[in-house]
Structures are given as C-alpha cells and as structure tokens.
Amino acid sequence: MSEAALIGIDWGTSNRRAWLFDRGGAVIAVRRDENGIAKDDAPRFAEGLDLLVKDWPRLPTLMAGMIGSRNGWLEAPYVQCPAGLAEIAARLVPVGDRADLAIVPGLSLAAGHGDVMRGEETQIVGLAGSGPSLALLPGTHSKWARVSDNRINSFRTFPTGELFAAILDHTVVGMLAESHEVTADGFDRGLTRACDGQFFLGNLFAARADILLGLSSPRDCAGYLSGLLVGAEVREGLTLFVPEEQVLVIGSDGLAHWYSLALERAGIAVDRRGEDVAATGLWRIANAAGLVA
C-alpha cells in the first residue's frame, strides 16, 4: 500500500470511524465500530484507541467529535464562532505526552443564543467549494450552519432525533408505535401536518389518538412522528436561516433522505453530500496544523 501519513478518527457518542490516509490525502483504509464514548471512560480511551487502529502503523492521529467533550478523553475548549480551518487548526488539544495525538475543538456561539457543536465543524471544514452555503447535518442533534469561505459564521442545533427517540420510547404518545421504523406513508402524513400550519405540540397527540380512533395504524406511528418533527425542524431552520438557493444536506443514511423530502416539499433545492466529508475535514485540519510530516 502507498505510504501512510495520518490517522483521522470521528469519535462520537455511539459510534466511531477511523480513516488511514496516504501522503496525498487519499484514504487507504476505513474502520468503523460502535465503541463511542458512551461505551468507555477516560482511563480506557487509550486502550480503545489501540483497539481501533491495531495493525495500522503508528502515525500522527487526529480525533474529532464527542471524544473532546466533558465526558470524553479530555475536554477541548470550544472555539468561538465565526471560525474556520485556521482557527480550528490553531486550537488542537494534544493528548497526554503525545504531541502527534490531538483532539479537534468544538465550536460555540455565545452571543445571543448559546449553542455548541463537536464533530460537525470537522465535517463542514471538509465540504468542497468555498462559496456561501447553508449546511444541514441531520442527526440526534441536527445542526444547521451558515458557511462562507469555509468558515462557520453561525449555527443552530435542533435536538430532533433525540426527541423522536424519547417520544417513542418514553411517552404514552408514542407507546402504540409498532417499531422505530419510518414508513413513507406515516412520514408523509406527519410532514403534511407539519406543513399545514403553526402547530407542533398540538399535532403530537394525534400519533396516539388517530390509532385509538382507527384513523391510522401502529405501523405508521414512528413515521408520523418523524414527519412531524423533521417538518417542524425544517420550517424553523428555513425561517431562521432563509437560504438563498440550495441547502447542502450532509449524510448518507435514511435520515438525509427524509430531510431532503421535507426541504423539497418546502420548495428548496437540495445538494446531498456523503458523510465522508468528515475524512476530508480531518485531513485538512491535520495539514493546516502541521500534523502531517
């Protein structure tokens, strides 16, 4: 294999992904497992890292995501927005006595409405193109970010995915759902309700009532809730950020599909990008910080 030069890791709450890069920034190998920080605690992160990169050469290693949070390996202080590649690369936090093992700091917004991100800044830095854009990263805690010249000017978190799971697993409202599976019919029903008007809380209980009254089925319950939630997030996000043209939706999974549907329903053009922008972001930050020899 061509000469390896860097290991990049996106180490989140539930999952982690590792990329092995050659000197030109091409990805030689990828690994993924479910040992997110929720599975480990500080004394074991070193072993956890060894396990992930075992049989890869010892190389400069850059980590992004919740590994840099209070519950991670060590807390990397937030860099305040607006910030881009230069500010982020200048504030990497080395781990222990290894100068070539570092954590990417998250970003914060403190003026007006407080907000934080960890991991998404790396994905955004990995986006191609430098024109102004609105990036949407769906997930447990969805992020909308206003980006220009590869700098993040402002952003907002919508904890939509987490609310979806909490409603399904821990409320009477979602109790009748057959599973967490989002059906197209259920999603469409929820999205239509969300697009109808100004109601969110007032549309939630129908997830239960419509089933009790025979107007909907337990199979479509999760889909209805997802459509309602994603539709509400998209409405709020578009109100807050008012995109001039298209929205960049980052993510390769089903979630990005549902968000694209909701955006298109609102008349917004969508440009889909894969999650591998995280790899590109890690490579760029490592280079800007001089981690790659």
Add this chain to the structure above:
Amino acid sequence: MSEAALIGIDWGTSNRRAWLFDRGGAVIAVRRDENGIAKDDAPRFAEGLDLLVKDWPRLPTLMAGMIGSRNGWLEAPYVQCPAGLAEIAARLVPVGDRADLAIVPGLSLAAGHGDVMRGEETQIVGLAGSGPSLALLPGTHSKWARVSDNRINSFRTFPTGELFAAILDHTVVGMLAESHEVTADGFDRGLTRACDGQFFLGNLFAARADILLGLSSPRDCAGYLSGLLVGAEVREGLTLFVPEEQVLVIGSDGLAHWYSLALERAGIAVDRRGEDVAATGLWRIANAAGLVA
C-alpha cells in the same frame, strides 16, 4: 352525618380521588390515594374500589377517567363531540352485574384532527355557568376545550407535561438539570424565548448549551424547559382557539399558576377554577343518568 346518596370517583393513571355526596349534592367526605390504573390490573380493580371506599356505605358509584380506558377496568366507548351532559349521561357503561356502578365515557373528535379525552369531560361538565368559554386543563396531556351551553364543541390535546418529563429524564438536552423543580427565573427565561418567535425545536438545545457556556445554571434548567413548553402550548392554543375574552384555567396546583403566567404574558385574562369541578361533574352526570335515588 347527613344521608349519603352517591360516591363519585375520578380514577386516573397515577392518582384517584373519591367523593361521598349527600342527597343535596354536598360533599360529605373526600379521599385521595395514588392507586391509579398504572398500579393495578383488571382483576384487581374491584378490590381496589373496595379499598378506596371502605367503611363508606354501599351506594350508587360513578367513576370517570382512565379507569374507562383500554388499560382500565373496562373500555367505555368514546362519545363523539359535540357532546354535553345529556349525551354523556346517556352512555354510561355499567360494570359487571352492578347496575349502580358505572363508568363515564370519554369524548372523541374524529372529524379532521383525531383526538380523545377521558376524565376532563367530567370536569368540564362540572363548570359553573353556561355561556361560551374556552377551558384549559393543564397536565401531562393538557386539554383545551371550546365549551358552550355546557357542551364540549371541540378540543385539542397538547402532551406538554409528558414531553417535559421525557426531555428531563431521557435526553442529553435535559441531562444537566439539577431536578424537575421549576424555578421562576428559569421559567421566565424559557417563556421569553417562547414568546420571541416561531421557534420551539430551535430553542430546546439551549437548555444544555447555555449551561455548558456558563450562561445559565443547572438549577434553572427544568424551569427553562417548562417555560419553553408551556409558552409554545399557549401560543398554539391561542392560535387554534382564539378566545374572545378570558380563559378558564382548571387546576389548583403549580401548573395552573405557570399556565396563568403564560396566558397573562400573551394579554389574555385568566379565570382560575379548582379541580373540584370533577366532583360537581360526577354529581351532575349521576343525576342526569338517574343514578341518585
């Protein structure tokens, strides 16, 4: 004691209350315990009833609330709105072979937006006065009901209380909260955010981020979430029902206080009523049904 004539019970999910009435409808005795239907299952409801009314005379007994749900003693079919005292009294469901032991049916709305209530119909029937009004019954599943001539014309459920608990107990968003206690400062902060604009999902994550950034404290987290949720419900409820004058807020606890604050902030006059409207409602329904000799 004056001659007893009826036992009325509001038997909910978590709690139940029983009233012993004399021939004139005055309350002779009250009992309350925490043996809601979540504590019992069908074969034991009879014993549960005996336990609640022990040493009271055997009398005609009327029960309202979740005891008439699918998970209760027996399922009392919903009466469709619009409906009032007459329709409800005509559809009581007798329990077993006791003609003088009956359950009050809940109400449903099937046209347009499906919705259901159980227990609140009895409280609404117990309201004094017969003019048109908008009644708000805050709770786990808050109800807003448009009432006139003692009939419920339409209503809407907002599962605000349940969402509050799910967010605090089962999400990262609420994880930093010190407790479920709603502080005045936290509530005011959340309510102000809710009144600001069109954002609900986009204001949730600040419950966490503001603490991480030192802009708020764990002590005010539950209050912030409560202000945000109650504020959102009040905004949606007022949009949906557009009250002409005051809103009747039913409930004697802290919750009614917070809802009153949110309504007053929106410029709406509030008329508070105690929860004992449930007793009056049970008495009226029992009389209309001929249960009281």
